[in-house]
Amino acid sequence: MKTLVVGGGLTGLVAAERLAAAGIIAPVLERESEPGGACRSIEADGYTFDHTGHLLHVGRPETEAYLTEIGVWEQLRVWERRAAIVVGDHVTPYPIQIHTHGLAANVRRDCLLGFIRAWGGDGEDEATTFRDWVLERFGTGLAEHFFFPYNRKLYRAEPEELGLDWVGRYVPKPDLEAVVDGALGLHDEKIGYNAVFRYPTSGGIRLLPDRVADRVPDLRTDSEVVRLHLGEHWLELAGGERLAFDTVVSTISLPRLLDMVCDELPSDVAEARRALRWVRVLNIALGVRGPAPVPEHWRYFPDPEVSYYRVGFPSNHGRLAPDGCHTVSVEISFVPGRGDVVAEAAEAETALAGAGLLDPENVEVRQLTMVDPAYVVFDHDRRDAVSMLRAWLRSHDVRLTGRWAEWKYSAMEDAVLDGMAAARRLAEEAG
Ligand SMILES: Cc1cc2nc3c(=O)[nH]c(=O)nc-3n(C[C@H](O)[C@H](O)[C@H](O)COP(=O)(O)OP(=O)(O)OC[C@H]3O[C@@H](n4cnc5c(N)ncnc54)[C@H](O)[C@@H]3O)c2cc1C
Incomplete structure (x- = not known):
């Protein structure tokens, strides 16, 4: 049985790694030049930036066992959350x-x-x-x-x-x-699911996908899937290469997957596709000279007057900046296709400076990254739309696994568990 995994983020990597452990080699097709998806980290001038804060919450023994097996667990430090909420001029602990x-x-x-x-x-x-x-x-x-x-x-x-x-x-x-x-x-x-978290003792969160990727036997980077023919069971890469499949495990965003299907979509499928809503998130990652202005790992900002909803200080929990320097991660959400990203980013830095959280003169590195999709909007149409789309794709041997493929809200631990579960089911079916 020829299985293809679309997407080399954490979910796809774990699925392929577990399949390989069961004796099934499934190529992973990844659009970018390196794996990891939303769990990648970027290095620039001595600073390390994740795609906004990526803190690991582990609640299940099988996750701990897996992270131990791949050599990640002992490289994680446990932190007690230090988070605050800013309302007006007042700062109070979260929640x-x-x-x-x-x-x-x-x-x-x-x-x-x-x-x-x-x-x-x-x-x-x-x-x-x-x-x-x-x-x-x-x-x-x-x-x-x-x-x-x-x-x-x-x-x-x-x-x-x-x-x-x-x-x-x-x-x-x-x-x-x-x-x-x-x-x-x-x-x-x-209290809360994130009262404690784990984070690598050195470097960014990419440690986790990188360690999984090391064990994936057929990882194909720079391999963007652009077309999917369900009737004929092939998919096409950006360079024109066609790959036949018996089963596809898709970990990429559900609307994007549907948009690359070249068979005609039944009208109820097309309608369900149109019902899917999401936001994208701009991450303004800053490397700044001097100590962090506050001790927290992150702060929430409900104030409608400022564009960002959360500001993180990742170097307060990781070794992510040169000595005497710190990192800041500012998150602003956008409806796809709307908003002036550059203007909002500039305004956000001005507002942060006004709030005493940033000294613009000391900014050494600035990285703007758009995470798209970032959050699924759980409106009232989501559940029915997703279950019908899932069943329709499944009837064409396409399985959805992970946060954006299943169009849900979940974390890195879920990505690991989703990947493991997908591999287990396929291995059982293969006998
Ligand atoms: C703003 C934000 C903050 C988060 N913070 C946390 C946190 O603190 N803790 C936590 O546990 N989780 C956090 N998460 C969740 C975490 O990022 C996800 O659970 C996890 O990364 C999901 O991995 P995935 O493999 O399912 O998806 P992805 O990481 O998106 O992987 C999908 C992969 O598919 C590739 N791809 C896309 N299209 C194609 C194509 N056409 N062809 C080939 N490849 C393609 C992409 O490049 C990507 O590598 C956060 C998420 C967001 C958005």
Whole structure:
């Protein structure tokens, strides 16, 4: 059985590596000149930049076992998250729901009263929109001061346009006592999926895909797939070479995959393709002389007046800058095809300087990278569209694996697990 893996990011690399371990050689076709996808790191003038912060959260023993097997685990250091939220002129630790003590008194009052009023409310499980879910769970104050403006900036969508498929794991709900303690500055327990994280003791996050790639027997870089013929079971590379397949494991973005299908799309498939929404993210990576201006690993910015939603200081957790220097990673989200990227990047640096987070005179290196797609917009059409597209592609022997292929929200650990699961299924079927 001839299997082709499209995309040499973490998911595709792990799938091919595990297939090879089971005795099946599946070529990996990667568009770029090096593998790793969103987990690549760039080196420039002594600085190392990831594609925005890429911190590893490991919750499953099989992930730890795999990272140990490929020689990555012992090269990771464990960090306790240091993250903050900026509301107006005030900075308070993340997550806001148990740390309102750092906010202005009137904002703290709104958040606390809103939470207490929502606490006794009915129907928490009845919410179907992100807007109602936040109001029922956290109340009006936290909604208006953080959850609504922050998610508007990140997803470029109104809270009522978003469904709930993505929230459970990522937005922790504390109890009333924790919220009251948090308003008084008495809560010091770290909660949430990212309370601790791991990061390489030296160099960027590319350590992880690089180690997997070393074990992939047939990795073809500079091999962009441009056409896919489902009826005849071949795909075509940018240079014109055609490769026949029995099965394709696609890890590239779902709309891009559909756009390269040269068979005529049935009308319901074409409609589902049009329903897929996403945002792209500009990462402004800066290498700056002098020590980092703040101790945090990253800060969130819900303020609608500034374009960025998150600013990271990656050299606070990794050896990513020359001695005495630091790195900054600024994230701005865009609707595809909209927004003046260059102007927004310049404005962002001015705003950062105004906030005392950047000294423009000390910027030594600047790298602008567009991550596209970056975040799937979980609107109300997503679930049905994805399940029908998945079934249709599967009926043509194309399997979707990973964050952007399955059109979901997931992290590097999931990429490893998704790759492993895809390989396991194929190896079982091959007998
Ligand atoms: C802004 C941002 C921040 C993140 N932060 C974190 C974090 O802190 N922690 C964490 O665990 N996860 C984080 N993630 C998630 C993480 O990046 C993904 O889970 C992971 O990289 C997914 O890997 P993948 O292989 O599925 O996709 P990708 O990395 O996108 O790999 C797909 C590959 O396909 C290639 N490709 C595309 N089109 C073609 C084509 N036509 N032909 C051939 N090849 C093609 C691409 O070049 C790419 O190498 C973040 C993601 C984003 C966007």
